[in-house]
Amino acid sequence: MERTDTRTEPAIRCRGLHKRFGGTVAVDGIDLEVRRGECFGLLGPNGAGKTTTVEILEGLQPRDGGEVQVLGMRWESDAAAIRQRLGVQLQESEFSDRLTVEEIVRMFRSFYRQGPTPDELIDFVQLGEKRRAQVRHLSGGQRQRLSVACALAGDPDLLFLDEPTTGLDPQSRRQLWDVCEAFKARGGTILLTTHFMDEAERLSDRIAVMDHGRVIAHGTPAELIASLGGAHVIEFAATAQPSDDELRAIPGVTRVSTHGGATQLTVEETHRSLPALLDGIGAAGGVLTELTTHRATLEDVFLALTGRELRDE
Known part of the structure; x- marks a missing residue:
């Protein structure tokens, strides 16, 4: 699972990104750049435009204007190649209750041409003792780590985390933080959305704050606090x-x-x-x-x- 990619272009670059739903401007000409190997926090209240922005970057929403590059590629021409190098963890993932951890991880691993073995994924997210447990017997924190394991099945360069610790107890939150930090330490890039400021400060190298469809501040956590x-x-x-x-x-x-x-x-x-x-x-x-x-x-x-x-x- 070691990374040898030394390319220097940003993991994500968007310029003048714009999205409208009817008469509502959801994203109003934002510029963003996420560097390779960093955890980038995208913060904002509901209605700020961050969810729409992330969905465009993930290829789930078409943009109305501006430019988007993901890992040096464009969704219009390189969608299949981008998907092989992305991992997406959703806030709520629906797994079959009667499948085991190992069965689910093997299924997700089969979707990708290359990546770590199911055993490596399970160990990486610290679920080794639960590999034969059915999903219905997992705690909330264990389900979230299983979700991250599935997002990592293709050994992605870029991982999207959508409020990964919502509803978790403090110990489970810290276990998931450890997984995120280990992924970044291997050279992976993370785009994180969260409602927890301690989480953003702990995990993020840089942060952008959105409101009303625009980026209203950006910088390192220390720079933002110093402001x-x-x-x-x-x-x-x-x-x-x-x-x-x-x-x-x-x-x-x-x-x-x-x-x-x-x-x-x-x-x-x-x-x-x-x-x-x-x-x-x-x-x-x-x-x-x-x-x-x-x-x-x-x-x-x-x-x-x-x-x-x-x-x-």
Whole structure:
């Protein structure tokens, strides 16, 4: 399962990608480039256009405009060749409950001209002890790893993962992360969609955030978090508080926003800004009713960019 492909063209390149459904513009002229050997996270709320974008890249939807290259090829002329080099794991895969893990993996392996043996696939996703178990007896995490094994049956260069850990417990999530990291370590490329910011930060080398059919931000997780201008977030609620202008004047505050009845301050250093905030609330005649602090995360980036929670759907 070792890779010797050293070509330097991107795994995915699209320019001016456009898709419309009736009067609705789902994808509005986006540019994307996914480098070989990286995990690229594509984030956005429902309706942002990410699902349509991924379906176009997978060859499931025709585009209305723009250019798309996958592994240096085009769907219009190279569909059969592209499919042999793609792996697609869906959020929900329907397997026959009475087939065993080994039977399902052997079936999927038969669809491809080349690839690892069924035993190698089963071991790679850590299902060796379940190879003779029927699907109906698998846990949610085991079913997801089986789905990934099927996506890897043709030893793909490019793997699409659609919210791979939705509904899984923490241990199962981390086991699936290990599988993804092992695939990437062998030289594979991953395009990941997820609603979990810790997952995106853990797995993704670079991230693009979509909303309203457009890419509104892109960069490494560290670069996106740094774009907030501060390393920490103070979230509070009070019976009365300083105005937004007065909050912005607090030492170290780089951003002020309001979500769900609470005010969020992005700050450089909590110990520098918090005393001034408490003094300001007191001067306004207010009483603090809620206070939390945390390091700035991708979740805060998403809120800053879109004005809503990632899972507001």
